[in-house]
Amino acid sequence: MQQWQYAFPSIPDVLRQNRCLCPCKPFEEKEYYIPIRRTSNWFGAVAFCNSAGMEIAEVLNADEANALRQVMIEEESDDDMEFFWIGANDLGVQGTHRWGLTGRPVTYSNWTVGEPNNALSDDGSNQTERCAAIAKDTFEWNDFQCTQHKKFVCQQFRDE
Numbered sequence: 001m002q003q004w005q006y007a008f009p010s011i012p013d014v015l016r017q018n019r020c021l022c023p024c025k026p027f028e029e030k031e032y033y034i035p036i037r038r039t040s041n042w043f044g045a046v047a048f049c050n051s052a053g054m055e056i057a058e059v060l061n062a063d064e065a066n067a068l069r070q071v072m073i074e075e076e077s078d079d080d081m082e083f084f085w086i087g088a089n090d091l092g093v094q095g096t097h098r099w100g101l102t103g104r105p106v107t108y109s110n111w112t113v114g115e116p117n118n119a120l121s122d123d124g125s126n127q128t129e130r131c132a133a134i135a136k137d138t139f140e141w142n143d144f145q146c147t148q149h150k151k152f153v154c155q156q157f158r159d160e
C-alpha cells in the first residue's frame with residue numbers, strides 16, 4: 001500500500017484561525033472521490049486532495065451522505081471494516097467539530113453511538129482522537145488519532 005508522506009504542521013494553526021481557505025460553496029452539487037490504493041494520515045489527506053484541485057470531503061446533509069455512500073459502496077475492498085478520512089475534526093477547539101479547512105461547523109453528522117469519544121492513545125504519545133473517518137460497512141463516523149493512516153475521501157464541485 002502506497003503511503004502519502006507530507007509534513008503539514010501548520011494546519012492546526014490554520015484551523016484555530018477559523019479561516020476559509022477553500023471554495024466555500026456548500027449548496028452546489030459536488031462529487032466525491034476516493035484516491036485508489038492511497039492511504040495517508042489526516043493531514044496528508046487534506047494536502048493530497050488540495051494538490052489534486054479538490055478538498056477533503058465535507059458531508060453537509062443527508063443527500064450528501066447518500067452520495068458519499070454510493071461512492072463508498074463502489075470502492076473495491078477486501079476489508080469491510082475499513083474507515084475513510086473525511087474533513088470533520090476538532091483540532092481547533094476540542095469537542096467542537098468543524099470541516100476541513102473551510103472552518104464550517106459540523107451540523108449534519110452520523111456519529112456511531114458513543115462517538116466521538118476523543119479517546120486517549122495507548123502508545124504513550126498523549127494524543128487524543130481529533131479527526132473523523134467514516135466506516136465502509138455502516139457509513140457511521142468515528143474519531144481517530146489524526147496520525148493514523150487510512151484511505152480518504154476528496155470532494156470536487158461539478159462546475160469547476
Ligand SMILES: [Ca+2]
Pocket residue numbers: 115116117118119129142143144
Ligand atoms: Ca473514537
